[in-house]
Amino acid sequence: MPTRRGDRTAAAPITIDNLSGMRVLHTSDWHIGRTFHGRDLLADQETVLSGLADTVTDERVDVVVIAGDLYDRAMPSGEAVETCMRVLRRLRQAGAQLVITPGNHDSAARVGAFAEFATAGGLHLHTRISGLHEPVVVEDEHGPVAFYGIPYLEPDPARQVLDSTVDRVPGAGTVEGRGHAAVLTEAMNRIRAELSGRCARTRAIVLAHAFVTGGQGSESERRIAVGGVEQVPGTVFDGADYVALGHLHGPQRLDEHLRYSGSPLAYSFSEAEHRKSVWLIDLDADGLAGVERRELPVPRALATVEGRLEDLLTVAEHTAVEDCYLSATLTDEVRPLEAMRRLQQRFPYAVHLEWKPAGGRATASLRYSEALRGRDDRDLAETFVADCRGTEPTESERALLAEALRAVQASEVRA
Incomplete structure (x- = not known):
């Protein structure tokens, strides 16, 4: 039967x-449905x-808590x-109660669908801003533990809901104030x-999806604000025995009770050195x-290589990364043709390719207006071909470009 606390009814x-x-x-940021440079990760996600x-x-x-971004898209x-x-x-089925709150990638309404029915089965969905103060209470031999879920709070819509429920x-x-901290x-x-x-x-655990000051981000997180407005100080969460944070993709400890899983x-090559893991939190009578830390298995490692294409395809030292998701930076002076197809013959999981010729380009630092000043159309067309391909056009190609420009000019006169 429900128990009464003041004028509220609690489960x-x-x-x-x-x-x-x-x-x-404590886990978070599952991003189920995400791809990695076009590669489907669903099987890997389900395995881990x-x-x-x-x-x-x-x-x-x-109890298992999931602090936001259950899915990768709304x-x-x-x-x-x-x-x-x-x-x-x-x-x-393994025996844990589940507590989930949505992140900035999720749709709170979709994640929270049928929440009241799910609770009966041990799945507790904290998705309503108006109900973020209403905990799931789990009791052990020492008494109650209240689990509070703060869904991701977009500042302006969240302010409207919070102010309307005072x-x-x-x-x-x-x-009071603006931004995520407010x-x-x-x-x-x-x-x-x-x-x-x-x-x-009552001991308290808070789930929150936010960028707390001191956390280290990576390339795969979607920015939640411009500049530093998104960041909130850790002191905002004072009063909780443990704060299970989500949003940043690297496991990190901001304080003993304040952590990102x-x-x-x-989900990006900037995470290649991360030790993916979850946190196991023990509570006793005092909190x-x-x-x-418990590290998670790595279905497929990430690796980066750099050098001339022919070297990458033949040098023995790269054998160790042949089964990794691979990001390659090519340093050939001329952009190689069909570079990705050739790379994937040796590295079937090559997914990202950049071309950075050794020494760079002499014109790379010129402003666009400076690069155009004093040059005719034919010169610009020939330079464009050279920049895209990495070699100067041949005489026959120069003649073809000149003929094309004359045809364009003639059509403009007729018009």
């Missing part, structure tokens, strides 16, 4: 049987994420949704007010008792 607490306290697994069920079983995890494909459902089902949320105020501050004020109104000492797979 009955969930009780777990764990005599050593509570163990929570389904393996978390073994962690739940082996480590006796009670309207995920049917295949992505099916993959996600299979993974969540395995985690639930009269209906005990301890709420209006948003709306997250009000969100945490409401959470702290709800927490302080509880009769018994990072994404389970690498946070310890945090441990």
Whole structure:
């Protein structure tokens, strides 16, 4: 039966049987449905994420929290949704309660569909801004633990919702200021007010999807604001025993209780050195008792190579990266023809290619207007061919360009 707290109705607490306290697994940024330079990652994502069920079983995890970006887009494909459902089902079957909040890539409305029904099956979807102060409560031998989910807060829409619910949320105020820090501050004020109104000492875990000051980003994260406005200070989250952060794709510790789990797979070559992992959080009677890292398997490693195309295709030292997702930088003075096709004959997972000729180009630093000044159409056309191909046009090609220019000029006169 529901229990009453003041003028609010809360769901009955969930009780777990764990005599050593509570163990929570922190993960985020699954981005199910994402591709890697055009390569489908669904199979790799399902393999790695389904393996978390073994962690739940082996480590006796009670609750799994997913701090945003469950999917890679607001309207995920049917295949992505099916993959996600299979993974969540395995985690639930392994015995863990699941708490999820959406990130900036997700559609909160879609992720939160049928949330009330999902709760009965142990899947708790925190997607409503107006209800971010309403926790899932799980009890162990030491008492209750409240899990609060703050969905990604786009500042202006979030301010409107928060301000419109002031009269209906005990301890709420209006948003003071602008930007992410302002709306997250009000969100945490409401959470702290709800927490302080509880009769018994209640430990608190907060899920949030945000860019906290001090975090290190990578190339695969979508910017959530211009400049530094997106960043929020870690002190915004004071009062929680642990804050499970999402958004940044590298696992990192900002404070003992304030961490990013990072994404389970690498989604850009800037993440090649990341040790993808999850955090295992232990809670005892006093709150946070310890945090441990558990590294995740790497379905396919990332590698970068640089050099002349012929060298990359023949040098033995590159044998070790033949099965990696590969980014190649070619230094040939002339742009090689069909470079990617030739690379993929040796490196079947080559997905990214750049051409940076050794020594660069003498004209590369010229401003566009300076490069054009004093040059006729024929000279510009010949230079264009040389820049694109890396070699000067032949005499026959120069003659063809001249004939084409004369035809254009003649058509302009007739017009």
